[in-house]
Amino acid sequence: MPEATLLLQFLVTGAGTGCVYGLVAIGFCVIYNASGIVNFAQGSFVMLGGVVTYSLWHALHLPLAVAALGAIIVSVALGVLTDLLVVRPLWHRRATMFVMILATLAVQIVVERLTLIVVGDAPMSLPPILSRGPIHLGPIVLDTQVAFIFAVSLLLVAGLRLFFTRTATGRAMRACSIDRDAAALLGIPVSRLVAVGFALSAAIGAIAGILVTPTQYTAYNLGVPFAISGFIAAILGGFGNPFGAFLGGLMLGITQSLATVAFGAGTRNVFSLAVLLIFLLLRPQGLLGTAKT
Amino acid sequence: MPSNIIGWARLIAGVLGLSAVAYIAVTGNYLLTALGFAAIYVVFVAALNLFMGHAGQVSFGQNAFAAIGGYGSAILTANHGWPPMLAMLASALLAALVALVVGQATLRLRGHYLAMGTLALGLISYEIAVQWEQVTGGYMGISGIPPLSIGGFAAETDRQVFLVLALAAVLACWSVWRLRRSRFGRAMGAVAGSEEAAAALGVDVARTKVITFVAAAVYASVAGSLMAHAVGYISPEVFGLHMVVVGFTMLYVGGIGTTLGPLVGAFVIGMLPEVIRGFRDVQDLVYGVVLILILIRAPGGLAGAWRR
Amino acid sequence: MSLLQVERLTRRFGGLIALDDVSFSVPSGSLSAVIGPNGAGKTTLFNLISGFIPPSEGCVRFDGHDFAGLKPHQVAARGLVRTFQLVRPFPAMSIAENVRVGTHLRTKGGVLAALLGQPAQERRVADRALQLLDRVGLASVADQAPSSLGYGQLRLLEIARALATQPKLLLLDEPAAGLNHVETDRLGLLLRALHADGLTILLIEHDMRLVMDLAEYVVVLDFGRKIAEGPADAVARDPAVLDAYLGGADA
Numbered sequence: 058m059p060e061a062t063l064l065l066q067f068l069v070t071g072a073g074t075g076c077v078y079g080l081v082a083i084g085f086c087v088i089y090n091a092s093g094i095v096n097f098a099q100g101s102f103v104m105l106g107g108v109v110t111y112s113l114w115h116a117l118h119l120p121l122a123v124a125a126l127g128a129i130i131v132s133v134a135l136g137v138l139t140d141l142l143v144v145r146p147l148w149h150r151r152a153t154m155f156v157m158i159l160a161t162l163a164v165q166i167v168v169e170r171l172t173l174i175v176v177g178d179a180p181m182s183l184p185p186i187l188s189r190g191p192i193h194l195g196p197i198v199l200d201t202q203v204a205f206i207f208a209v210s211l212l213l214v215a216g217l218r219l220f221f222t223r224t225a226t227g228r229a230m231r232a233c234s235i236d237r238d239a240a241a242l243l244g245i246p247v248s249r250l251v252a253v254g255f256a257l258s259a260a261i262g263a264i265a266g267i268l269v270t271p272t273q274y275t276a277y278n279l280g281v282p283f284a285i286s287g288f289i290a291a292i293l294g295g296f297g298n299p300f301g302a303f304l305g306g307l308m309l310g311i312t313q314s315l316a317t318v319a320f321g322a323g324t325r326n327v328f329s330l331a332v333l334l335i336f337l338l339l340r341p342q343g344l345l346g347t348a349k350t
Numbered sequence: 351m352p353s354n355i356i357g358w359a360r361l362i363a364g365v366l367g368l369s370a371v372a373y374i375a376v377t378g379n380y381l382l383t384a385l386g387f388a389a390i391y392v393v394f395v396a397a398l399n400l401f402m403g404h405a406g407q408v409s410f411g412q413n414a415f416a417a418i419g420g421y422g423s424a425i426l427t428a429n430h431g432w433p434p435m436l437a438m439l440a441s442a443l444l445a446a447l448v449a450l451v452v453g454q455a456t457l458r459l460r461g462h463y464l465a466m467g468t469l470a471l472g473l474i475s476y477e478i479a480v481q482w483e484q485v486t487g488g489y490m491g492i493s494g495i496p497p498l499s500i501g502g503f504a505a506e507t508d509r510q511v512f513l514v515l516a517l518a519a520v521l522a523c524w525s526v527w528r529l530r531r532s533r534f535g536r537a538m539g540a541v542a543g544s545e546e547a548a549a550a551l552g553v554d555v556a557r558t559k560v561i562t563f564v565a566a567a568v569y570a571s572v573a574g575s576l577m578a579h580a581v582g583y584i585s586p587e588v589f590g591l592h593m594v595v596v597g598f599t600m601l602y603v604g605g606i607g608t609t610l611g612p613l614v615g616a617f618v619i620g621m622l623p624e625v626i627r628g629f630r631d632v633q634d635l636v637y638g639v640v641l642i643l644i645l646i647r648a649p650g651g652l653a654g655a656w657r658r
Numbered sequence: 659m660s661l662l663q664v665e666r667l668t669r670r671f672g673g674l675i676a677l678d679d680v681s682f683s684v685p686s687g688s689l690s691a692v693i694g695p696n697g698a699g700k701t702t703l704f705n706l707i708s709g710f711i712p713p714s715e716g717c718v719r720f721d722g723h724d725f726a727g728l729k730p731h732q733v734a735a736r737g738l739v740r741t742f743q744l745v746r747p748f749p750a751m752s753i754a755e756n757v758r759v760g761t762h763l764r765t766k767g768g769v770l771a772a773l774l775g776q777p778a779q780e781r782r783v784a785d786r787a788l789q790l791l792d793r794v795g796l797a798s799v800a801d802q803a804p805s806s807l808g809y810g811q812l813r814l815l816e817i818a819r820a821l822a823t824q825p826k827l828l829l830l831d832e833p834a835a836g837l838n839h840v841e842t843d844r845l846g847l848l849l850r851a852l853h854a855d856g857l858t859i860l861l862i863e864h865d866m867r868l869v870m871d872l873a874e875y876v877v878v879l880d881f882g883r884k885i886a887e888g889p890a891d892a893v894a895r896d897p898a899v900l901d902a903y904l905g906g907a908d909a
Contacts, residue, residue, distance in 0.1 A: 095462040146646045155408050156645055158465050159598055162410075163641040166595050170635035281591065285473060288466055323481040330474045337467045338455050525773055532772030533765050533779070536751070540759045543748030547816075550708065550742070551823055552734035552763035565769055607750060 062196045067314045073203035073272065075310020076210035080265035081287025082294065082302035083217065084258035090234030090297055091247075091254030094154070097161040098139055100284030101168035102132045102259045106266025107275030108172055111181040121183070129263045136259025139164050140252050148248075165280060172277040180274040183267075206268045213264065214303055221299075226253060234297060282326065286313075289333040367617070371516075381624055386512045388620025390576045392519035394593070395600045395612035396526045397569030403607035404530055405562040406542025407457070408464050410594055411471035415567040417479055417589035418445040419574030424492040424584050425485065434498050438575040442568045449567030453560040472594060479586035491585030498579045511580055518576055519613065522569060527609045529565070538562055592634060599641040605653030614652050661686040661827055661858050662707070662738070667716035669702055676702040678882040679716070684827065684860050684875075689853040691869045691890075692862045694879035695902060700862040701743065703879070704831050708740040709733035721826060735763055737826030743835055743862075745812040747804035754800040756815060757787040760822025790818040794848060810841035817848070828852070830861040834868050846872055866903070870894055878902065 088096045113124035185202045192199040221227040232240045241247045294301030316328040422441025426432040479486045498505045505514045537558045540548035604615020660683035669677040677699040705711045709730040718725040761783045791797045794814040834842045863869045876893040878886040880902040
């Protein structure tokens with residue numbers, strides 16, 4: 058295969074992973090915009106998406122679509138519980154931002170360990186959701202699952218755009234992201250919106266986890282790596298801007314893919330963490346955004 | 351003599367705790383290993399307390415410096431035959447240097463950027479430990495690390511090891527206490543209270559933060575070295591995210607910003623695995639739940655309640 | 659001999675001019691004031707002088723040196739020390755320890771010295787803090803937490819803390835804001851006593867009564883520009899000043 062085609066192939070694969078990072082990043086932004094909290098438990102939603110789908114499908118022999126729906130419901134429940142049991146009490150105590158982050162990190166650990174106890178540490182994978190051969194676009198081979206990831210991600214992003222611009226709840230959430238105190242004074246029920254934010258972001262995270270599992274594998278401890286990649290994507294896009302975050306995810310996915318070609322698979326994570334540090338230091342407001350520091 | 355019930359309660363709790371430790375140390379109980387482990391964590395948590403409790407900064411990445419200490423000591427002693435104390439010193443120097451460079455850049459960040467930046471630091475160190483196989487042994491880690499020794503004296507029995515670790519723990523708490531009550535400690539406290547007011551009184555805020563970060567890195571590195579020598583074996587998991595969560599749990603259970611907090615927290619949480627022995631997977635779960643409950647219910651921790 | 663010279667100082671925020679071409683000087687040993695309605699640019703002026711924000715144009719000279727590019731702690735090290743309009747105590751420290759922080763510039767020692775111990779210096783620091791607390795009338799609560807103090811007392815604590823640096827010039831940002839009449843009078847007495855001891859003081863004040871009572875020399879700002887300066891009684895009769903104050907939103 059000629060060099061250029063190989064490169065293009067890696068670009069496409071990278072963009073597929075990037076879509077998943079982008080979805081995780083959107084999850085970060087949705088909660089951050091509603092509450093001002095960076096939810097370090099975001100990765101647990103992604104992990105649960107894959108693990109619960111697999112467990113329902115494999116152990117209970119449910120159809121894949123039903124299993125996926127079940128996983129989304131479990132994630133959303135976890136998101137709402139995190140808000141009710143952890144975030145809200147801390148909020149009422151006026152805890153510092155650092156304490157909030159630490160608490161969500163603790164939630165991540167708790168969910169991870171519970172999952173380990175319930176399903177064990179074996180890696181698990183799902184069959185491709187569409188069962189047909191790869192699509193040939195000229196010289197490039199597009200895996201059907203990657204094509205499916207593209208399609209669902211774009212649909213989700215479009216749907217979110219409608220939600221944030223057309224619905225009352227979506228608009229209220231945007232108002233919150235601009236000025237929470239003013240929004241509260243205007244009678245916007247901020248604490249209910251935070252709960253909606255957690256639920257929405259848990260659902261998006263779970264979908265990302267379900268989408269990505271057939272292309273690789275998932276396990277109880279895969280939440281943190283996905284959260285890190287999602288966070289990096291969110292930073293790249295300018296924190297708090299969901300659509301910038303999605304673009305950031307695409308960029309990160311492609312960069313990682315190219316780094317794998319150039320330096321080997323082992324350097325992938327070191328590379329993306331280095332990208333994070335460089336961005337934090339040089340351009341914390343992101344590529345597009347004017348994020349509040 | 352204490353003048354009220356709370357005073358008596360403190361005295362009794364203190365005496366009971368000390369006698370329990372003394373009893374285990376003297377009888378050579380199987381709990382001695384767990385106590386030694388707790389003592390190592392006292393050093394790590396004391397540094398966390400210095401940087402976060404006293405200087406008011408945030409770091410989720412102190413495990414990176416423990417990893418430098420642990421791997422530095424392991425590689426220099428097991429593979430190159432250095433004496434343990436020299437290896438510990440060299441590793442601590444390296445940790446200080448890394449902290450100096452990283453601190454200059456990172457400590458300008460604020461809020462969740464600083465939190466995530468330091469978390470990334472810890473994760474990078476984990477990745478390097480896994481990937482740099484010819485030096486770190488990858489997932490397999492490094493074994494055959496000799497026990498601590500000075501001159502001809504080596505700490506070989508459980509009791510000797512514990513004695514050395516307990517001494518290190520006491521030294522760590524004492525030195526942090528000393529630092530806090532000095533000109534440098536006041537500058538730290540001022541930076542924690544209000545950076546603007548500190549600067550207006552002539553405190554170089556950026557410099558104070560970096561120096562505190564470097565000092566905390568040295569403690570963490572020493573804790574890592576002690577871990578390597580006490581266990582004789584290290585792997586990336588020893589210095590992973592687990593270490594950060596355990597450290598924070600100990601700090602908050604003990605009481606952040608207090609002198610005795612790290613000591614109390616490390617021993618209470620350090621003995622927890624013994625209570626729930628046999629359920630290794632449950633450990634981190636319990637740490638996480640305890641941490642969440644403490645953050646919500648008793649942000650002052652045990653030492654905080656003690657002071658009241 | 660002027661201790662502080664402000665020369666053609668200008669500060670823009672985006673398109674907004676917060677301070678426009680302001681010049682004045684503060685003679686050594688004087689008690690001067692900058693007054694003006696809210697939003698006149700007083701706090702901007704203080705932030706520029708104390709190095710918290712850089713000027714767009716112009717310069718600050720202090721004791722013969724140009725302050726350009728100095729950071730706040732370097733400004734303090736040269737003897738120009740400020741307080742804040744919103745008090746900023748160090749909440750985790752006792753009141754006495756708050757004041758001890760102020761001796762930072764007059765003491766030595768880092769991490770190593772801390773570990774070895776500096777008993778002689780520490781004794782001196784503790785004595786000095788108590789002395790200053792006694793001077794502002796807070797000696798009896800020295801060991802308590804700042805949270806036990808009222809707003810007026812917190813201001814006194816801030817002044818004691820600033821005095822511990824042994825400044826050549828003390829900049830006070832609205833020291834009477836939030837104080838009642840009794841507290842304001844007490845503050846006036848303290849400032850007058852410090853002035854009598856030879857300390858140079860420059861205060862920003864909204865409270866005209868305090869300024870006219872205390873200040874020898876007054877600079878008046880309005881909308882970022884200097885509209886008058888001179889001895890207090892002359893300024894008080896200046897029609898432009900009366901207009902700015904009476905015509906202003908909160909006269």
